[in-house]
Amino acid sequence: MRNSKKTLLVVGGGFAGMTIITQTYKQFNIVLLDQKSYFEFVPSVFNAFIHPESIFDLTLQFKQSKFGVIFIQGRLTHIEENIAYYEGGKIEFDYCAITIGSNYTYPIKSAIPKLSDRFIELKKTQQKIIDSQTILIIGGGTVGVELACEIKASYKQKTVALITRGKILSTMPKSASDYTKKRMLDLGVEIQENYKGPSLDSNFDLVYNCKGNTYDSVRLNDNFEMFDPKKQILVDDFQRTRTNQNVYCAGDICITSQNETKTAFSAEMQGEIIAYNLKHPNKQIKSYWIPNTYIISLGGWKAVFVFESFSFGGFLPYLMKLFIEVVVVNDFRGIIGFNTLHQIMNYFVYVMLYIYMILQLLFAIAPLGSKIKQDQRVELKRIQQEIEEFKKQ
Numbered sequence: 001m002r003n004s005k006k007t008l009l010v011v012g013g014g015f016a017g018m019t020i021i022t023q024t025y026k027q028f029n030i031v032l033l034d035q036k037s038y039f040e041f042v043p044s045v046f047n048a049f050i051h052p053e054s055i056f057d058l059t060l061q062f063k064q065s066k067f068g069v070i071f072i073q074g075r076l077t078h079i080e081e082n083i084a085y086y087e088g089g090k091i092e093f094d095y096c097a098i099t100i101g102s103n104y105t106y107p108i109k110s111a112i113p114k115l116s117d118r119f120i121e122l123k124k125t126q127q128k129i130i131d132s133q134t135i136l137i138i139g140g141g142t143v144g145v146e147l148a149c150e151i152k153a154s155y156k157q158k159t160v161a162l163i164t165r166g167k168i169l170s171t172m173p174k175s176a177s178d179y180t181k182k183r184m185l186d187l188g189v190e191i192q193e194n195y196k197g198p199s200l201d202s203n204f205d206l207v208y209n210c211k212g213n214t215y216d217s218v219r220l221n222d223n224f225e226m227f228d229p230k231k232q233i234l235v236d237d238f239q240r241t242r243t244n245q246n247v248y249c250a251g252d253i254c255i256t257s258q259n260e261t262k263t264a265f266s267a268e269m270q271g272e273i274i275a276y277n278l279k280h281p282n283k284q285i286k287s288y289w290i291p292n293t294y295i296i297s298l299g300g301w302k303a304v305f306v307f308e309s310f311s312f313g314g315f316l317p318y319l320m321k322l323f324i325e326v327v328v329v330n331d332f333r334g335i336i337g338f339n340t341l342h343q344i345m346n347y348f349v350y351v352m353l354y355i356y357m358i359l360q361l362l363f364a365i366a367p368l369g370s371k372i373k374q375d376q377r378v379e380l381k382r383i384q385q386e387i388e389e390f391k392k393q
């Protein structure tokens with residue numbers, strides 16, 4: 001290679017991969033392998049369903065990277081020892097980070113290689129939505145909810161229905177799911193919870209399946225310990241794969257002992273751990289607790305912010321998501337100042353976590369305190385009664 005620096009191969013330039021790159025590009029020769037030629041800010045993709053041209057604000061082309069990265073476009077097929085094989089060649093590395101994410105129904109997540117083609121794909125998606133009078137969304141998780149709200153908020157005259165086997169946002173705090181449900185009903189989305197009936201696909205002009213992430217079945221060869229049945233990669237507390245200490249893994253594709261909710265934020269946090277451990281091989285740190293935090297867009301200028309069991313909805317979460325989008329995309333583009341802003345933003349989440357934990361502790365202690373006082377009062381009363389009875393004798 002060009003110098004004495006070691007080669008770090010990052011497979012997948014998503015949230016985890018780009019975080020690793022922005023934090024290690026000075027210490028390593030970085031090779032980025034991705035099947036696509038661009039990063040996409042997936043959490044805002046539904047905006048591009050309505051306004052396809054906005055995709056250019058949500059993406060960056062790897063070839064224009066300011067981090068001195070060697071970009072190879074290709075799809076990883078397998079890894080053996082310190083060689084990664086992709087369709088079209090192989091790459092030798094000292095360290096490797098596998099951050100290939102997950103798949104989602106087309107065209108929500110796309111593996112289309114060129115950004116210009118992704119734009120065309122989104123234009124077609126927009127046209128399909130315009131041409132459809134009745135739209136069915138299957139799945140009441142964050143993705144289904146966001147899509148239903150985005151379409152209905154933009155096309156009020158269309159019928160948008162959402163069916164789900166459980167409740168709306170069943171894994172989120174009740175306050176978040178209540179707020180979301182009310183917002184959906186206000187917009188006019190028809191909701192059917194606990195739906196166990198037959199397929200309704202043929203009754204609608206357009207159907208979107210939003211039932212969750214899937215993972216490619218053939219990703220790596222057998223020397224990697226896999227987690228069946230989803231085929232995610234099992235990692236240790238240092239984000240290393242179990243069978244090759246020079247190969248790390250982060251983001252949607254990995255399974256950690258915390259088994260955290262898969263979000264862009266958790267992918268970034270795991271990317272940070274990997275970056276730190278690569279830079280400090282003798283002082284590696286364990287992955288820390290990742291709080292469950294999410295901002296769900298609800299169409300128009302509304303969203304709901306979730307932080308562990310706390311949530312609030314309205315215009316402010318919408319603004320927060322917009323701010324996060326601008327900071328993250330510009331950081332990954334290498335625009336000066338945005339990396340610091342991005343780091344401050346992520347640390348702020350941890351400050352919130354500490355405040356949240358202290359409050360939890362106080363709320364746990366406060367009822368305990370009042371219980372102790374109550375017990376003391378009962379005891380005092382009993383002693384007073386005993387004294388009264390003693391006096392009577």
Ligand SMILES: Cc1cc2nc3c(=O)[nH]c(=O)nc-3n(C[C@H](O)[C@H](O)[C@H](O)COP(=O)(O)OP(=O)(O)OC[C@H]3O[C@@H](n4cnc5c(N)ncnc54)[C@H](O)[C@@H]3O)c2cc1C
Binds near residue numbers: 017043
């Ligand atoms: C519609 C939608 C909305 C979402 N909204 C939110 C949200 O509001 N907040 C939030 O925190 N999270 C949200 N998420 C989840 C979030 O997008 C993911 O958790 C996050 O993208 C995972 O990051 P990652 O780095 O693991 O993978 P990704 O961001 O998916 O990146 C993976 C990269 O690897 C590449 N790749 C894949 N396979 C291969 C291969 N074999 N060889 C080479 N390259 C490969 C891909 O092209 C891609 O560039 C949303 C997800 C969806 C689908």
